[in-house]
Amino acid sequence: MTLAAALTPLPVLVPTLAGAATLFAGRRPRLQRVIALAALSIVVVVCAMLLRLADRDGTLVLNVGGWGQTESGMGPLGITLVVDRLSALMLVVSSIVLLAVALYAIGQGIRDGDDRQPVSIFLPTYLVLSAGVCMAFLAGDLFNLFVGFEVLLSASFVLLTIGASKDRVRAGISYVMVSMVSSLIFLFGIALVYAATGTLNLAALALRLDHLEPGTRSALFAVLMVAFGIKAAVFPLSAWLPDSYPTAPAPVTAVFAGLLTKVGVYAIIRAHSLLFPDGGLDSVLMIAALLTMLVGILGAIAQSDIKRLLSFTLVSHIGYMVFGVAVSNQTGMSGAIYYVAHHILVQTTLFLVVGLIERQAGASTLQRLGGLAAASPLLAFVFVVPALNLGGIPPFSGFIGKVALLQAGAQDGSALAWMLVAGGVVTSLLTLYVVARVWTKAFWRSREDAPEGHLASATPSALLEEPEDIQFVDRDHVGPMPAGMLVPTGALIVVGLALTVLAGPIFGYSERAAAEVLERGQYITAVVGPQ
Template identity: 75%
Template sequence: MTAAAFLIPMPVLIPMLGAAATLIAGRRPRLQRLITLVALSAVVVVSAALLYLADRGDTLVVQIGGWGQTTPGIGPLGISLVVDRLSALMLLVSSIVLVTVVLFAIGQGMRDGDDRQPVSIFAPTYLALAAGVCIAFLAGDLFNLFVGFEVLLAASFVLLTVGGNADRIRAGVVYVMVSMVSSMIFLTGVALIYAATGTVNLAELANRLDGISPGTRGALFAVLLVAFGIKAAVFPLYAWLPDSYPTAPAPVTAVFAGLLTKVGVYAIIRIHTLLFPDGGLDPVLLVAALATMLLGIFGAIAQNDIKRLLSFTLVSHIGYMIFGVALASQLAMAGAIYYAAHHIVVQTTLFLVVGLIERQGGSATMRRLGGLAAASPLLAALYLIPALNLGGIPPFSGFIGKVALLEAGAADGAVLAWALVGGGVVTSLLTLYVMGRVYAKVFWRPRAEAPEGQLAAAMPSALLADGGGDVDFNERADVGRMPAGMVAPTIALIGVGLSLTVLAGPIFGYSERAAAQLFDRHDYISAVMGEPT
């Protein structure tokens, strides 16, 4: 067995084994935390090794399931796990975010008190979520991509409703219903594709879909786009997200915002480049990207709750990635890949910072906050750096990714492409306005000038158990105290975001190689089908 064949299943196997171990250690929270950290740290190491191996040469494949060797020209009979440059990058960035967020969650749990937190449920569910993310990135066939999404759905519903108050249960029900609709559409698409081609293996599909009529091929692509568009929160399928994410605890919201929508974006990139490269629905994607950008950022402007505001900016910036996918050029795809990596890190960081704002100021609502720059200059800096990065201020990575996308749009020259260029500039400026508005109200304005400055929306655990309610700011014994276990992971993730700027040349070069590999379908097909390159 080669090193690659041994390493490829590990990002799925390690979290699954870790989840089983944490269930066994359910009455020992410290052991659970240790197992979780060790498992996710191991995934980071394995993902880094896979990225190195994937960048050295061809696509890496391992066949599992025990049905024998791949027959050239016929294809695999088992389950294909595939690693190319795109999936390796997504694995590495996602695993770094997962381990950082769980460190933040541990710091928050230690601060709030272990006896009031469902740690025995959180740890195995979080590891199952990590496994689902990795399954989606590694899947070499549509059915196992569906399995990865379903593992995500099951784990995310548990994490979303941790705490059990009415708002979280309501948001969890909405999230599950929307996700089930998406899953049903996806499964219907898988069934239709199997009926039309006789396979669900992506490499075989890349060959067989070329032999069916353009109308049928376009219809199949449209079904999958709807399913993945819901998961990626693309217009007009995004309305569920701002109502679902803000009610969850800060670590859960952070990992959801950073990762779950990007799994949908990854699926769109994969099927567009590998299965449906003819570009028949690219104009539709361009319109959807423009509407996603503008409507998302307009929604953010109208918000007072920082979590909801960031949820709308999350929707808005998904539009940049869809813009790159729809242009279907190497530069545009490289920009989309780089921007996806940037957005995973920066959006997660901002939600972690909101968790610190809740701890420091007792609320996440701008009407109740003010004066935090004087109360905690460190917190002001922790917010400002990723906020400027999200807004696309040079020389941050957000600026670099947007410039690549805008350059690709200008090079395309079509009317829709130029409309996206204009929309991208407007969205970037409005994002900067929104993030600056948060800074002005939360950090610069004296708290006494806030309309509801005497109240705190963050509630003690006892009130959470009773369904919640506003409490007086002075009743919070922990307000104004940010534990080091929460601050340190946030600083570390800011450092990861800054590394995307400092190492922009090599990382964007890698993104360009990943884009070139995506457009060269023969590399993927030959690796999976067992044919010579």
């Protein structure tokens, strides 16, 4: 067995086995933490090795169970795991985020106590979510992509409602219903694809779909795009997200915002470039991208709660990624791939920072916040760096990704592409306005000037000392920011800044990944053999 074959299943296998082990260790929280962190650390190392191998040797393929090829163009039977440059990058970034958020959640539990939440199931469920995310990125056929989605969604149902508060259960019901609808549409699309082609293997589908009538191809693509669009929160299929994510605990919201929608974006990239590369629905995708950017950021402007505000910016910036896919050139695809990696890191970091704000100041609504910069310069720093990155201020990675996408639109030259360029610029400026608004209201003004500042659970001075008389809803005192929460947040800031400092080689990797995705030949040949 080659090194690549031995490593390929581990991002799924390791967290799955660790999840089972932590479930059995439910009454020993320290052992649970050790198992979970060890497993996620192993996944980071394995994914980094897979990225190196995929970049050096090309697409890696593992047919689980050793099933061989069937007739020509049919592809292998059984489960096929595929690692190319795109999936390898998604695995690396996702594994880093999953490890950092796990550290944050553990640090929060150790410092503030876990008495109110069924934490014995948090880490096992979180590890199952990690396995589902990795399975989706590795899947070489539509059915196992569906299985990956369902594994991560099943785990997300539990994580979203953990603690069983009224708001969480209500949001969980909405999230479950929307997820079930998208899964049913996806399953319906899988049935249609199989009926039309006789296979679900992605590489084999790439060959067989070319022989279908254009109308049939467009219909199949449309069904899959609706399913993936719901999962990625593309307008007008995004209304569920701002109501679902903000109610969950900070670590859960962070990993949801950073990863779950990006799995949907990954599926859109894979379907558009590998299965339906003729561009039949590119105009529709461009319009959806434009509306996603503008409607999302206008929704963010109207919010007063930081978590809801960030949820709307999350929707808005999905539009940038769809923009890069829709223009169908290498610059756009490389910009989209780079921007996905950037956004996973920055959006996750910002939601973790909001968790720190809630913990330290007792609220996340702008009407109750103020004076945080003077009270805690460190908290101000960990907010402003990813906020400026999200806003696209040079020379941060957000600026680099947006410039690449705007260049792609200019290269396309169509009227819709120029509208997307204009919409991208407007969205970027409005994003900067939104984060500046949070800064001025929550960090710069005094707490006394906040309309409801007297209702927050703590005063700014409570951030600097260990008060004994501040009463919180779920703990007796706030104390300083726990290192267990601050360190992983800072680590994600550093990794996000690495996308800027190492922008040349990382964007070069994105360009190679885009070329590989758009060309298709290497992927198809690696899976089904030369045609």
